[in-house]
Amino acid sequence: MLHFENDYNKGAHPAILEALLATNHQGLSGYGFDSYSQAAIEKIRLATACPHAQVTFLTGGTQTNQVVISAMLQSYEGVIAADTGHIASHEAGAIEFSGHKVLTLPHQEGKIFAADIKELLEDFYADANHSHMVFPGMVYLSHPTEYGTLYSKKELTEIAEICRTYDIPLFLDGARLGYALAAKDADLDLAAIAELTDVFYIGGTKLGALMGEAIVFTKNNQPKQFTTIVKQHGALLAKGRLLGIQFDCLFSDNLYLELGRHGIEMAEQMKVILEEKGYSFYLKSPTNQQFIILDNQELPRLTEAGLLYSFWEKYDETHTVIRLITSWSTSQEDLDELKKIL
Amino acid sequence: MLHFENDYNKGAHPAILEALLATNHQGLSGYGFDSYSQAAIEKIRLATACPHAQVTFLTGGTQTNQVVISAMLQSYEGVIAADTGHIASHEAGAIEFSGHKVLTLPHQEGKIFAADIKELLEDFYADANHSHMVFPGMVYLSHPTEYGTLYSKKELTEIAEICRTYDIPLFLDGARLGYALAAKDADLDLAAIAELTDVFYIGGTKLGALMGEAIVFTKNNQPKQFTTIVKQHGALLAKGRLLGIQFDCLFSDNLYLELGRHGIEMAEQMKVILEEKGYSFYLKSPTNQQFIILDNQELPRLTEAGLLYSFWEKYDETHTVIRLITSWSTSQEDLDELKKIL
Amino acid sequence: MLHFENDYNKGAHPAILEALLATNHQGLSGYGFDSYSQAAIEKIRLATACPHAQVTFLTGGTQTNQVVISAMLQSYEGVIAADTGHIASHEAGAIEFSGHKVLTLPHQEGKIFAADIKELLEDFYADANHSHMVFPGMVYLSHPTEYGTLYSKKELTEIAEICRTYDIPLFLDGARLGYALAAKDADLDLAAIAELTDVFYIGGTKLGALMGEAIVFTKNNQPKQFTTIVKQHGALLAKGRLLGIQFDCLFSDNLYLELGRHGIEMAEQMKVILEEKGYSFYLKSPTNQQFIILDNQELPRLTEAGLLYSFWEKYDETHTVIRLITSWSTSQEDLDELKKIL
Amino acid sequence: MLHFENDYNKGAHPAILEALLATNHQGLSGYGFDSYSQAAIEKIRLATACPHAQVTFLTGGTQTNQVVISAMLQSYEGVIAADTGHIASHEAGAIEFSGHKVLTLPHQEGKIFAADIKELLEDFYADANHSHMVFPGMVYLSHPTEYGTLYSKKELTEIAEICRTYDIPLFLDGARLGYALAAKDADLDLAAIAELTDVFYIGGTKLGALMGEAIVFTKNNQPKQFTTIVKQHGALLAKGRLLGIQFDCLFSDNLYLELGRHGIEMAEQMKVILEEKGYSFYLKSPTNQQFIILDNQELPRLTEAGLLYSFWEKYDETHTVIRLITSWSTSQEDLDELKKIL
Structure with missing residues (x-):
């Protein structure tokens, strides 16, 4: 099977x-109070140029989003x-x-923009009945988005400014952050993200x-008793x-960024293959997720050839959008095989 | 002040x-086990032609919606x-x-339709990833809608059929049900609503x-231990x-329907006044809520004249949609006064 | 039927x-923004000698407890x-x-004490694992308690001091507060309660x-967006x-205190009757709830005679504790009738 | 440091x-649909003699308890x-x-008993006001308990019978189940536990x-859409x-039971050492947790000698209960060292 799903x-x-093998016999404290967790925190502080960052490690993305959002919102607020x-x-x-x-705000290629956020906030506070409505209490962005697209530094700065004006936190979901950092022409590095957001996470x-996901509170704003909230x-x-x-x-040794770079390099090669083969892009993303439009009749052939992909959405009656995705673990051989199949 | 807000x-x-005065000194059981509550339940069973209806009285609409919806949904379901x-x-x-x-589904004049509900349900179950999504577990309609519009018997029947196909309950929010029942050309009476829905409430x-709102479970489907759920x-x-x-x-004595009829009669007269005065309707509803488009400059004059109305939404830069609403308590004098002010 | 249940x-x-009749035709603002609610707030500020009290009216005791407690606690805190x-x-x-x-703390005749609360708090913070436990975030008292007993000013002061030391609010449930205020030898008036607690409610x-219950936040500490929380x-x-x-x-005209006084006066007479008849008290409360121990064989006779009482708990194999309760509406005739039956 | 904490x-x-190394480069399905998860499920079905067991793997004990309990209870039920x-x-x-x-029920050395559970259930349903109370909807046991003690087959059978009488599920928390299975004189094996409980988990x-913890639903009773519940x-x-x-x-190869046996063997040796040294037991448990009573003055010496233990509770003003615990990873050298220190 060829794994691009x-x-x-x-x-x-x-x-x-x-590393797990090398440390296996060491007796260590539980719940994140071990020396490796502490060392990892220090390295993340350095990498994000945020010396006072408060860092917590959780096991998955949905869990991280739920914990961060519910810990930061008041009961009457939404995101x-x-x-x-x-x-x-x-x-x-x-x-x-x-x-x-x-x-929710309507997306453009997975993104939302400062102007729309501003309008939502202005409309909310202009509404005389807003005490009967859910207060907008946070902005959530994914970077890269679910369509693989990226925010520019300018876009993120504008969103951050709106958030500060309305005194609500900006949370960036970095489940695939490494691919964003390594993308060509990306102008947001870890330090900029740490500066512009109030909290974000680095997807492992x-x-x-x-x-593993590393939550980073950047403004000395980790909710009180956060360990208890996590436990709960x-x-x-x-x-x-x-x-x-x-x-x-x-x-250590820039591994996170290297893994991102590798995924991106594989994606760039995959894009060239797809273009050469004449596939039509639903969206050309700068990161590791690519979306192409296929005739429905072509799908069984790909599956039979052993290609694993993600169904994304129906395009029209006779076409389907599928997602092909590279990663830190995609090999040159995988791409060669993909080329053969396509 | 003139109350049309x-x-x-x-x-x-x-x-x-x-009736409150006449019964005031009677010692009665608490929590709905008094004889008047039981009598009211019997009368509602008769009025809805639903002899086994399970009826519970709560104090307000949001409370009723929250209790009914959370009692009927599984944790992984949405409405x-x-x-x-x-x-x-x-x-x-x-x-x-x-x-x-x-x-949410996009509305048309406050309504949603069987075809759109069906598509949502079909798309959900067609999605290979639907176990990572919220299951659609109920359909909620307001009748009249928030725009004063009404479902026809045909429309409600089609929605009920979809719900039965997918085995999810149909819940009708009747906060203003009396006005729906009395509207001209309305073809849904209490018996039809009881037959087509799984649960609805009659707004008092x-x-x-x-x-007060009367929840009516029509299919012997009241959730187990409902009193405890209500208490909780x-x-x-x-x-x-x-x-x-x-x-x-x-x-008793048809009072509920009479009050609805009065509100509708007042609304019909108000529509005539608004038309005569040349106001432009945002929407012409068959019930007691009417929405008109006003030049922003006209608003202060109305307020100064003592007219209370609801701001509804911005129409464009220079116009606003306002809501004028009649009710069981609107008098002929109120309408005369309104005519004078407009 | 004779109502002592x-x-x-x-x-x-x-x-x-x-008053409801007299105001019935007035058009008033909704959601507590009417002039009568505002007037009631002013009168409660005066009666509690708490000029900046923030007052909200809800419909029932469980609702009030849920809203107040969940609005004031952090997610990781318990009461x-x-x-x-x-x-x-x-x-x-x-x-x-x-x-x-x-x-929970073990009660003594329905009450808890400063020393026990202090010990719970000290033990909690002394426990090295307390981040894996629910933080004690509030103290809840009922006054009168569920056994009709009362806190003295000294007892409430000591509890308030502990709460302030640990910076957690003190909440007093006053579902039957009027009877507490009117009890003989009671030394806590509304002003003292407002001073010593952070929030309490006056049961209607x-x-x-x-x-109706009136929530009183006494320390300018009403949670932000409280109306939205109530709505939610x-x-x-x-x-x-x-x-x-x-x-x-x-x-107005001291009615609340008068009603309390009446209930207490009836209770004092009832105590005399019970004593004269030789009944054995489970607990002699200073307020309107009285608890007596009856031989199980006596219960059917009382029921047949038309006396309504509350089953409280099994005392032993052959005896039962029942509650007899007076109120603002108990009449002299009720007591005479009770005397006859007993 | 010597790890007995x-x-x-x-x-x-x-x-x-x-095994992680050997399988690392294999491309596998996510979310538990991989072949190893399926193989593990089959092995657990075999080990529990429960061929239709429904098995799900989660990451930790609190998570498992929360997911299982909230998935199985109705909203109005408690555990x-x-x-x-x-x-x-x-x-x-x-x-x-x-x-x-x-x-909660009062424990005896960490355990609760059928008679007490029965009484709680009988009292609940005997109470005329029980619709105002939380319904008892499940029984939760830990085996071994938090004090290292064990249920006998007779005790568990009696509890299971009560649960079946009242039609509520019996849930066994097996965070340390391997040590229970291996304890001397233990008469509950995996098959008996699977038969007697409705759901339990095997702690990894x-x-x-x-x-990792393996949830085992034994009666074809896994809640509907359990994957979605887990995700949520x-x-x-x-x-x-x-x-x-x-x-x-x-x-595979009985590893789970072997690890349990090793932990128990170490614990038995530790008990001998503690007895020889004249320590006083707070409780003599048959599993890997041992509780001893120490003079407070002895504690600093142990800490200085590098012994890590758990503070359990204050015994009296001058004594403390500490917990010493062995595990699958305790070595003979660890015990020798412990002996030296004590």
């Missing part, structure tokens, strides 16, 4: 498994997001389950870890070392 | 106050509603607060009661008599 | 019904209460339903109102006038 | 790390547990956070896994392989 179908980067945002569509209602509405699951969500890992060791690896 | 600015119909539905927009996120997503607050939401009134006596009144 | 089996004090506290036992889990644990349902709980009454008018009445 | 201070059993049960005391209110009350975190709690791991591979290892 998602970016989490392999285990972990070998360096991570080696603004693109209607295609992961929290709005593919997290089984985890945000609503924790009591909060997702206030899709970038070489067995699992069932999200506190006993052997926190498992997360600490992985992020310690990912933030 | 809402349909709950007066106290109660005199017959209700008289389908128009994006203008009351639960989607003006209940401060009460549905999400109880853990459930509102799955906006139709002559001090407060803080919605169980100690002196349940207060609700029972009011609904006993409203369902 | 609860204190909410009659309608309302006549003055309240008269300390007696194991016999209403929130711990007879509110169908409304506090847990809103996400919070009730941290059991003291002459059709329904389904607890915002459209015709807020109905609550405002009733509390305006209750706090 | 908990049973999760080391990494994983070497066989697990080897019966010992007051020392993990869910009642050390899970930061995760059960209440998901809306449910923990109905404390028995050689990096993390943020508990669905993208790389489900990580859990599947570990449990596949643990249930």
Whole structure:
């Protein structure tokens, strides 16, 4: 089988498994109080140029979104997001389950913009009945978005300014952040993201870890008793070392960025292959997710040839949008094989 | 002041106050187990031609929507509603607060249609990833809608059929049901609504009661331990008599329908006045809510003249949609005064 | 039937019904923004000697407890209460339903004490694992308690001091507050309660109102966007006038205190009757609830004679504790009849 | 440092790390649909003699308790547990956070008994006001308990019978189940547990896994849409392989039972050492947790000598109960060293 269906179908980067082996017999404190977690935190502070960042490691993206959003919102507040945002569509209602509405804005290629956020906020406060409505209490962005697209530094700065004007936090979901950082022409690095957002997370699951996401509170704004909040969500890992060791690896020797770069290089090559083969792009993303429009009749052939892809959405009666995705673990051989199949 | 801003600015119909006075010194059971509540239930069973209806009285609309929806949904389910539905927009996120997503469909004059509901359900089950999404577990309609419009018997029947096909309940919010029942050309009576829906409520607050809504489960489908569920939401009134006596009144001598008819008659006269005065309708509703488009410059004059209305929404840079609303308590003098002011 | 089973089996004090009649045709603002609600707030500020009190009217006790407690607690906090506290036992889990644990202390005749609260707090913070536990975030007292007993000024002062030391609010549930204020030898008046607590409520349902409880935040500490929080709980009454008018009445001409006094006077007479008849008291309370121990064989006779009482608990194999309760509406004739039956 | 403070201070059993390494480059399906998870499920079905068991792997104990309990309870139900049960005391209110009350019974050495559960259930249904109370909807046991004690087959059978009489599920928390299975004189094996309970979990975190707990629904009673429920709690791991591979290892070649046996053997030796040294036992448990009473003055010496232990509770003014715990990873050298220090 040829794996282009998602970016989490392999285990972990070998360096991570080696580190787990090397540390296996050490007796360490639980719940993230081990030395590796502490070292990982220091490295993330350095990488984000945010010396006072408050960092917590959780095991998955939906869990992270639920914990961060419900910990930061007041009960009467909801979170603004693109209607295609992961929290709005593919997290089984985890945000609503924790009591909060997702206030959706129409997306453009997965993105939302400062002007639309501003209008939503202005309209809300202009409405004489707004005390009967859900208060917009946070802005959620994914970067890259669910369509693989990226915010520019200018766009993120404008959104951050609106958030500060209205005194609501800006939260950036970085489940695939490494691919955003490595994309060609990307002008947002970790330091800029740390500066512009109030909280974001660095995704490990899709970038070489067995699992793990690093939440970074950047403004000395971690909610009080955050460990207890994490525990209450069932999200506190006993052997926190498992997360600490992985992020310690990912933030040593530039590994995280290297893994992102590799995924992007594979994606760029894949784009060339798709173009050469004459495939029509639904969207040309600068990151590791690519979306192409296929005649429905072509789909069985690809499946039979052993290509795994993601169904994305119906394009029209006779066509379908599929997603092909590279990752830190895609090899040159995978691409050669893909070329052959297509 | 001239009250056309809402349909709950007066106290109660005199017959209700008289009944409260007449029964005041009787010692009665609490929590809805008094004889008046039981009598009211019997009258509602008769009026809805639903002899086994299970009826519960609560104090307000948002409370009723929250209790019914959260009691009927599984934790992984959400409720389908128009994006203008009351639960989607003006209940401060009460549905999400109880853990459930509102799955919105675009409205047409406040309504949603069987075809769109069917498409949403088909698309959901066709999506290979639907286990990562909120299951559509109920359809919510308001009748009249938030724009005063009505479902026809044909439309409601089609929606009910879809719901039965997918085995999800159909819930009708009747906060202003009396006005729907009395509207000209309306072809849905209480019996038809009881037959087509799985649960609905008969609004009292906006139709002559001090407060109160009667939930009617029509298919022997009241959730188990419903009293405990109501209590858990803080919605169980100690002196349940207060609700029972009011609904006993409203369902004696056709009072409920009479109050609706009066509100509609006043609305029809108001429409004529508005037309004669050359006002432009945003929407011509068959019930007690009317929406007109005004030049922004006209608004201060109306306010100064003592007319109370509801701001509805911005129409364009120089115009505003306002709502004028009649009710069971609107008098001929009110209309004469309105005519003078306009 | 002779009603000694609860204190909410009659309608309302006549003055309240008269006020509802007198104001019935006035067009008033909704949601508590009417002039009567505002007047009632002013009168409560005066009566509590708390000129900046923030007052909100809700419809019932469980609702009030749920709204206040969940609005004031952080997500990781629970509320300390007696194991016999209403929130711990007879509110169908409304506090847990809103996400919070009730941290119970053993009661003595329904009361808890500063020393025990202090020990709970000290033990919690002394425990190295306390971040894995629910933080004690509030103290809840009922006054009178569920056993009719009262806190002394000294006891309440000591509890308030502990709360201030640990910076957690003190909440007093006054569902039957009027009877506490009127009890013989009671040394806590409204001003003292307002001074010592952070929030409390004045119960109307059991003291002459059709329904209604007045929440009083005494330290300028009403949670932000409290109206939206109330709405989100389904607890915002459209015709807020109905609550405002009733509390305006209750706090005019000392009516609230008078009703309390009447209930207490009836209770004192009932105690004499019970003593004369040789009944054995389970507990002699200074307020309107009295608990006596009866031989099980005596119960059918009382029921047959038309006496309504509350089963309280099994005393032993052959005896039962029952509650007899007077109220604002108990008459001299009721007592005479009771005497005859006993 | 000498680690007797908990049973999760080391990494994983070497066989697990080897399996992760060996499978690392395989492309596998996510969310538990990989072949290793499926193989692990089959092995657990065999080991539990429950061929139709429905098995799901989660990452931690609190998460597992929260997901299972909230998925199985109706909104108006709570869960019966010992007051020392993990869910009642050390899970930061995760059960209440998901809306449910923990109905506690007094423990005896960590255990609760059929007679007490029966009495609670009888009293509940005998109470005329029980619709105002939380319904007892499940029984939760930990085995071993938080004090290391065990239920006998007779005790568990009696509890199961009560549960069946009242038609409520019996849930067994097996965070340390391997140590229970291996304890001397234990008469409950996996097959008996599967037969007697409705759902239980097999703990991996404390028995050689990096993390992981296997939920086993034994009566074809897994809640509908359980994957969505798991996702909604943020508990669905993208790389489900990580859990599947570990449990596949643990249930190959009897590894799980072997790890339990090793922990027990170490504990038995530790008990002998403690007895020889004249320590006084707070409780003599048959599993890997031992509780001894120490003079407070002795504590600093142990700490200085490098011994890590858990503070359990104050015994009296001058004595403390500490917990010493062995595990799958305790070595003979560790015991020798312990002997030296003591």
